[in-house]
Amino acid sequence: MWRRAASLSSSIFSSSSRRALRDRGAYSSKAMEFSSAEPFKGEGCLSKEKNLYITFVLGGPGSGKGTQCAKIVENFGYTHLSAGELLRQEIASNSEDGVMILDMIKEGKIVPSEVTVKLIQKGMESCDNGKFLIDGFPRNEENRTAFEQIIGAEPNIVLFFDCPEEEMIKRVLNRNEGRVDDNIDTIRKRLKVFAASHYPVIDYYSKKGKLYKIDAIGTEDEIFERVRPVFAACEGAQ
Numbered sequence: 001m002w003r004r005a006a007s008l009s010s011s012i013f014s015s016s017s018r019r020a021l022r023d024r025g026a027y028s029s030k031a032m033e034f035s036s037a038e039p040f041k042g043e044g045c046l047s048k049e050k051n052l053y054i055t056f057v058l059g060g061p062g063s064g065k066g067t068q069c070a071k072i073v074e075n076f077g078y079t080h081l082s083a084g085e086l087l088r089q090e091i092a093s094n095s096e097d098g099v100m101i102l103d104m105i106k107e108g109k110i111v112p113s114e115v116t117v118k119l120i121q122k123g124m125e126s127c128d129n130g131k132f133l134i135d136g137f138p139r140n141e142e143n144r145t146a147f148e149q150i151i152g153a154e155p156n157i158v159l160f161f162d163c164p165e166e167e168m169i170k171r172v173l174n175r176n177e178g179r180v181d182d183n184i185d186t187i188r189k190r191l192k193v194f195a196a197s198h199y200p201v202i203d204y205y206s207k208k209g210k211l212y213k214i215d216a217i218g219t220e221d222e223i224f225e226r227v228r229p230v231f232a233a234c235e236g237a238q
């Protein structure tokens with residue numbers, strides 16, 4: 001059974017699971033420093049109603065977050081909430097914030113955290129499942145602290161897809177899904193924003209022993225074989 005986020009942390013992994021993960025190259029040396037359970041604030045309504053298991057999925061534009069999330073959903077029964085996709089749906093619904101969000105996305109900027117977290121909250125509340133992949137979030141420290149304050153929870157684990165810029169540019173330009181930000185000018189802006197804002201977030205979770213850094217070069221299946229053991233270890237610990 002999935003337990004309340006309060007009682008879960010990377011400490012749920014047995015030492016043999018940790019060894020197996022390390023041997024498969026699923027995480028960096030920093031992330032190998034597992035911390036003990038963090039106190040769970042649990043003030044948000046969600047945390048009182050559901051047993052939560054939250055994974056944040058990080059990585060630059062085109063690093064393959066969405067692609068790998070689809071495989072995690074298929075294999076491990078998570079609910080996938082992509083922050084970018086929730087924002088695009090908000091634009092499509094002609095909501096009050098739609099025009100502001102579209103302008104930010106076209107410029108590769110990060111939308112004010114309260115807007116994004118409220119959309120994530122709605123997504124989490126409308127779902128019976130408590131196992132969430134929150135993709136493309138948090139993009140910066142403001143996102144991270146807003147989630148803690150509004151949702152009242154922390155992630156159990158954080159995946160970081162590590163991909164060179166040239167590869168990310170190539171993948172985004174080949175994506176062909178009609179996204180307004182899949183053009184070279186916006187990609188360059190998004191990469192700048194990513195470079196300027198992601199490190200403190202990664203560092204924060206690394207120090208907490210929650211970070212799994214995944215080498216995002218290879219075929220989609222090869223990369224998933226690096227991701228799989230992270231989730232298999234969680235299942236084994238239930």
Ligand SMILES: Nc1ncnc2c1ncn2[C@@H]1O[C@H](COP(=O)(O)OP(=O)(O)OP(=O)(O)O)[C@@H](O)[C@H]1O
Nearest residue numbers: 060061062063064065066067171174175218219220
């Ligand atoms: N390992 C891979 N090798 C080659 N192409 C890939 C790989 N993984 C994903 N792709 C392709 O690269 C593109 C970007 O992948 P994806 O949409 O999963 O990235 P993302 O990290 O979610 O990007 P964004 O942050 O822009 O939403 C897609 O067209 C996808 O099919």
Ligand SMILES: Nc1ccn([C@@H]2O[C@H](COP(=O)(O)O)[C@@H](O)[C@H]2O)c(=O)n1
Nearest residue numbers: 083084104105108109110111136137139
């Ligand atoms: N936490 C976030 C996530 C996304 N955005 C905006 O959406 C754009 C697309 O996001 P993807 O994850 O789908 O690549 C992104 O460039 C941002 O403009 C955001 O503001 N905050």
Ligand SMILES: [Mg+2]
Nearest residue numbers: 065066082084
């Ligand atoms: Mg995506």
